[in-house]
Amino acid sequence: MAEILVYGSVTSAIYALLAVGFTLIFGVARVVNLGHGAFYAFAAYVAYVCVGELGMSIYPAFAIAIVATICFGMLLEVLVIRPMRDSHLLLIMITLAVSLLIEQSLVAMFTREARNIPPLVNGTVEIFGVSTTAQRVLTVVVSASLIGLLFLFIQKTKMGLAILAISQDAEAAEYVGVPSSRVFLTVMAVSSGLAASAALLASPFLSVEPGMGLVPMVKAFTIVIVGGLGSIPGSIVAAIVIGFLETFISFKVSSAWADAVAVAAVFVTLIVRPAGLFGKRELFQ
């Protein structure tokens, strides 16, 4: 039982980082960004190249990986999403195409062979009688702090206020002079930065391979639907629910069926409460 608690919170933490970024883009920019998984894989590979091939030490390598991923996210926003903003259908497809392009380019450059990146901290710790790696504990702590910082950013800064305004009524916000393009760019930077952090935290105990972003992204948007599209608290709660349920199923039943939890949760949510756990429009409340 204690194992489920420990491993479940690690899974939930990673899911939450990804889901919050995904829901932020949807809630603010109304964009379903299926390139989100590409951020995750991109960051891990930048870190791998810096550490594994260029022999850099871990902190600068991780900093470069996060900055590079944020730049990638902002480029995606400016070059691909901005010209297509009016068509939701085309945006879903084009972001997915970008995702496929990144994955296949990684396959072509690094093959499908799994790679490793080193953990930020070594050693093991014991919690509730369960011995686990320190990296896992760090993952939970850093994820929680990053999400806390995001809340502070949104509630205490002027940019955060602008993000809130756009998310509530984009048109009205533009009329009163909120610079929507800059808000969208900021949101994309935050979202890709969170995805990069999730990748760097999780990769030491998962493997780095070209398709690594796909399943976490799928989990992220199932969580976002369960939590309520566009609701950040909803995403966090749903990430915890699904993270723990999956861990429970893989410990008690079989890991083969753990992935089905997320999809089952989506269909149950859509039948019982289509708006998700936390309603629709109450972003950040």
Place this chain on the structure above:
Amino acid sequence: MKPFNKLDIGALAVLLLFLAVAPYVISGGYYLRILTAGLIYAILAASWDFMSGLTGRLNFGQGLSFGIAAYIAAYLNLHYDWHPAILFPLGLVIAVLIALAIGYPTLRLRGPYFGLATFAALIVAQRIVLNLWHITGAEEGISGIDALVRGRVNLYYAVAVITVICVGILYLLSRSSIGVILRAIKGNEATCQAAGINVTYYKILSLCISSAIGAIGGVLYAHVHQHVGPELLSMQLALGIVTMAYIGGVGSIYGGAIAAVILTFMIELLRPFGEWRLAAYAVLLIAILFLAPKGLIAPWWDWVSKRFGGKTESFGEQARDAT
């Protein structure tokens, strides 16, 4: 409305003639095999187009009915020796059940729920197939399935006939009153509702039809390639189908089918580029979406019809403009 004008009938005759003489014109089994594979993808692209192209709801689950039908056919044929004559209707029934299970919760809602839910279902289905290795053979897949008919040329003809029938049914349906309603739903859902049309019913109906035809493609795939693998449920294939339909011209049905055959050849020709060729698919899709979101094949044919057939307005074109 009339599904064909004189020029269309001419083009159709040329296409059917090409399919009929292809084994004698194309030298070597290699190209005939690619053409056979391309025709199966044509069923997939056309059936995707019937739901997503006509109603404007992005369906990533086409691979789901295709892949699951292919796996069930492969398993039952290999282990219990079930005949394709039973497997085709069985796959069809299962696909309709899948369509109902996915369509009912998601298609009632506005927003991106349907697209995201089908995408999640597809990826998770692939993971489950990879995990249940003792049934599905994981990465290896299932091999040794009976061929539909003996001989490469016979197999080609069987596939060609089934493809023409499937695409033909979808095309005629898309020009029938059902097709009109589906296009109207894409144009303006609220107006359709106000006109007393049960929008959800028609969307689910179109998903069932699309899924059923996709499953026929799946069973056909299993009995033609005599092998099924997890790539049938991959995001790459799902996006490949969408690319075909987009290049063909969304909502035209025939455009996607023709594009499927052309793209299958193109991807084969790119084989020397190794791993980069799948990246080429992604680049192609991005380029099409940016430069010609209405597609290439159907808009080109509409232009030809207008220029030489004196047709004033094409219905398909009208529907595509509504996007």
